[in-house]
Amino acid sequence: MFSYYxxxxxxxxxxxxxxxxxxxxxxxxxxxxxxTALTLNHMTGNNPISEKSDQLFAVQLQSTGSSSTWSTTDNxxxxxxxxxxxxxxxxxxxxxxxxxxxxxFSVRTLDPEFAPVLRSSRVTTRHFFSMFxxxxxxxxxxxxxxxxxxxxxxVISEELNDKLFGGGDNTGKEIFLNAxxxxxxxxxxxxxxxxxxxxxxxxxxQSSEQLFIPFVLSSVYELQSWGNNNGWKEERVNNYQEKLAxxxxxxxxxxxxxxKKDQDKFSQFLSGYVSQQQKLARFERDDAxxxxxxxxxxxxxxxxxxxxxxxxVAVSFMFLVVCLVNSIGLLLAKFLRNAPHVGxxxxxxxxxxxxxxxxxxxxxxLGLLGGLLGLAFAYFGLSLLKNNFDGFDFVASMDIxxxxxxxxxxxxxxxxxxxxxxxRVCTTLPSIYLKTQ
Amino acid sequence: xxxMSDINKVYQTELVQTHALRDFNLTVKEGEFIAxxxxxxxxxxTFLNIAGLLENISxxxxxxxxxxxxxxxxxELSRLRNEKIGFIFQGFNLIPDLNLFENVDxxxxxxxxxxxxxxxxxxxxxxxxxxxxxxxxLPSQLSGGQQQRVAIARALAGEPKFLLADEPTGNxxxxxxxxxxxxxxxxxxxxTTIVMVTHDAELARRAERNIQIVDGQLCDFTMYxxxxxxxxxxxxx
Numbered sequence: 001m002f003s004y005y006x007x008x009x010x011x012x013x014x015x016x017x018x019x020x021x022x023x024x025x026x027x028x029x030x031x032x033x034x035x036t037a038l039t040l041n042h043m044t045g046n047n048p049i050s051e052k053s054d055q056l057f058a059v060q061l062q063s064t065g066s067s068s069t070w071s072t073t074d075n076x077x078x079x080x081x082x083x084x085x086x087x088x089x090x091x092x093x094x095x096x097x098x099x100x101x102x103x104x105f106s107v108r109t110l111d112p113e114f115a116p117v118l119r120s121s122r123v124t125t126r127h128f129f130s131m132f133x134x135x136x137x138x139x140x141x142x143x144x145x146x147x148x149x150x151x152x153x154x155v156i157s158e159e160l161n162d163k164l165f166g167g168g169d170n171t172g173k174e175i176f177l178n179a180x181x182x183x184x185x186x187x188x189x190x191x192x193x194x195x196x197x198x199x200x201x202x203x204x205x206q207s208s209e210q211l212f213i214p215f216v217l218s219s220v221y222e223l224q225s226w227g228n229n230n231g232w233k234e235e236r237v238n239n240y241q242e243k244l245a246x247x248x249x250x251x252x253x254x255x256x257x258x259x260k261k262d263q264d265k266f267s268q269f270l271s272g273y274v275s276q277q278q279k280l281a282r283f284e285r286d287d288a289x290x291x292x293x294x295x296x297x298x299x300x301x302x303x304x305x306x307x308x309x310x311x312x313v314a315v316s317f318m319f320l321v322v323c324l325v326n327s328i329g330l331l332l333a334k335f336l337r338n339a340p341h342v343g344x345x346x347x348x349x350x351x352x353x354x355x356x357x358x359x360x361x362x363x364x365x366l367g368l369l370g371g372l373l374g375l376a377f378a379y380f381g382l383s384l385l386k387n388n389f390d391g392f393d394f395v396a397s398m399d400i401x402x403x404x405x406x407x408x409x410x411x412x413x414x415x416x417x418x419x420x421x422x423x424r425v426c427t428t429l430p431s432i433y434l435k436t437q
Numbered sequence: 438x439x440x441m442s443d444i445n446k447v448y449q450t451e452l453v454q455t456h457a458l459r460d461f462n463l464t465v466k467e468g469e470f471i472a473x474x475x476x477x478x479x480x481x482x483t484f485l486n487i488a489g490l491l492e493n494i495s496x497x498x499x500x501x502x503x504x505x506x507x508x509x510x511x512x513e514l515s516r517l518r519n520e521k522i523g524f525i526f527q528g529f530n531l532i533p534d535l536n537l538f539e540n541v542d543x544x545x546x547x548x549x550x551x552x553x554x555x556x557x558x559x560x561x562x563x564x565x566x567x568x569x570x571x572x573x574x575l576p577s578q579l580s581g582g583q584q585q586r587v588a589i590a591r592a593l594a595g596e597p598k599f600l601l602a603d604e605p606t607g608n609x610x611x612x613x614x615x616x617x618x619x620x621x622x623x624x625x626x627x628x629t630t631i632v633m634v635t636h637d638a639e640l641a642r643r644a645e646r647n648i649q650i651v652d653g654q655l656c657d658f659t660m661y662x663x664x665x666x667x668x669x670x671x672x673x674x
Contacts, residue, residue, distance in 0.1 A: 011535070346491070349516070354515075431482075
């Protein structure tokens with residue numbers, strides 16, 4: 001019977017093409033708007049490294065002055081000073097943990113004809129790659145020695161490798177970063193966590209870096225941060241070395257702590273470090289502390305999916321409800337206009353249940369058409385966002401979940417909305433209409 | 438075939454209670470052709486709706502082909518209606534979006550026949566009414582008489598035992614009416630029981646038996662060929 005209902009639905013929708021188009025358009029508008037909002041919410045709320053979310057921890061230190069306030073919920077800065085980052089880096093060598101910050105270079109090959117390109121870069125240690133599951137196409141991270149002794153080595157991304165050399169294994173080759181030559185030791189596979197959880201403070205939805213260089217180069221090569229530099233103390237900072245020794249917060253710090261024991265050990269170490277810094281009168285606050293937060297806690301803490309995103313989803317779904325209410329009105333009018341035909345079908349042996357099912361299939365088809373058109377509207381909406389606003393490159397695109405969700409939501413919502421009109425028409429007495437036909 | 442015993446049908450509104458049928462008794466034998474007449478508002482349509490299982494009774498008992506319909510669910514009533522009863526309406530009641538083939542197909546779909554069986558039955562029914570060559574036409578492309586013949590084909594396709602016709606010639610000119618009546622007589626001769634509501638005394642006279650409903654009661658009958666049952670004699674008395 002289902003195929004028969006589909007045939008009848010197609011005939012019915014075609015016979016009232018104007019009304020059908022209006023209903024499909026109404027549903028599509030609702031679905032388009034709600035799916036756009038839902039996609040943004042879904043993509044921003046994504047945990048990009050869920051399999052290791054409980055093992056990776058962002059590290060924070062309450063290193064600010066006693067009168068300083070911060071924008072975070074617990075008044076603790078998101079970033080660390082360079083001196084704290086280097087101090088932590090040197091401790092607990094048996095655990096993987098790494099400082100990092102964002103910088104950038106003008107990049108070119110040794111080919112004098114090659115026009116330089118500007119690319120962002122992450123300054124970090126070799127642990128970064130294994131901690132964040134960054135896979136290599138060729139080569140690998142630099143060695144432990146390079147992390148300890150400044151060496152001009154670089155890991156580049158697949159995209160940059162394609163740009164510079166047109167692809168292939170180019171490990172061992174040299175490239176210019178600004179005016180300095182670096183040797184390529186590894187080429188990573190394309191890697192873009194959404195959101196960019198390891199540096200949400202500098203833009204949770206920015207592209208991941210295409211160059212990675214050793215953290216130890218910072219002090220000798222004076223690599224300026226391309227991210228946020230937050231100061232709270234009045235201090236003299238006239239040159240790079242003074243910046244490195246200052247209380248300016250500009251580095252991020254992450255640790256991989258797979259077991260509870262590791263987590264306790266690292267937390268204990270942080271407490272000890274804070275006490276030591278208090279004794280040295282660097283950390284002024286009595287409530288100075290070290291905090292670790294796993295990836296999900298870190299994303300929540302930084303409000304990556306803001307409340308306004310949920311409000312937007314709620315409002316967009318309310319809009320969908322309005323669209324559906326309009327469609328219910330049209331459906332009810334259409335179904336009741338066809339009630340005489342329903343009377344005939346009832347007289348010829350259709351049960352109430354069969355009439356109800358027939359109308360719900362028609363409603364479901366409307367929902368499917370609305371959902372597919374809505375999907376196109378959502379795609380258009382997301383493209384508009386992507387092309388006209390910064391920071392939407394990676395969140396304003398549908399993944400397979402959202403792609404499948406659109407028609408499912410449309411059909412479910414429309415069928416739910418269509419229950420009343422279908423029920424009304426199937427419960428009318430057929431005898432009333434048989435005489436009035 | 439059809440036995441109605443002490444049937445009452447009451448329509449109740451907030452202010453008014455209307456007795457559409459009162460203590461209605463009727464027996465229709467298998468193979469009979471009965472004409473039902475009566476003034477407007479007398480209860481003919483209510484009788485037809487109850488006989489066709491389209492309305493419930495307020496009290497009494499109704500047995501169709503040996504089965505009591507009292508207490509049956511909507512699904513069971515629909516099934517019974519589909520298998521046992523064919524309807525012919527004054528206004529033809531063809532579904533305008535469906536062609537002739539699809540219109541005749543409607544009751545067969547609900548019966549659950551496979552496509553081969555349905556095709557065979559539809560073609561046979563349309564051949565019977567002389568419209569097999571026009572099965573892809575829409576109802577709007579046919580004359581009134583042809584539309585009524587399609588309605589008859591639709592009523593007959595499922596081979597019901599019992600045909601209910603509500604003013605089947607009411608919207609037709611005399612020539613068309615004559616053709617439709619001849620077709621009904623032919624069908625009756627093949628064994629289908631027919632109950633026909635009509636205002637046309639001449640058509641009524643062509644039926645085997647003529648019953649009249651006045652004020653919701655069976656008040657008179659005339660036998661042209663058959664005879665009244667004991668129940669009906671009692672009802673009239």
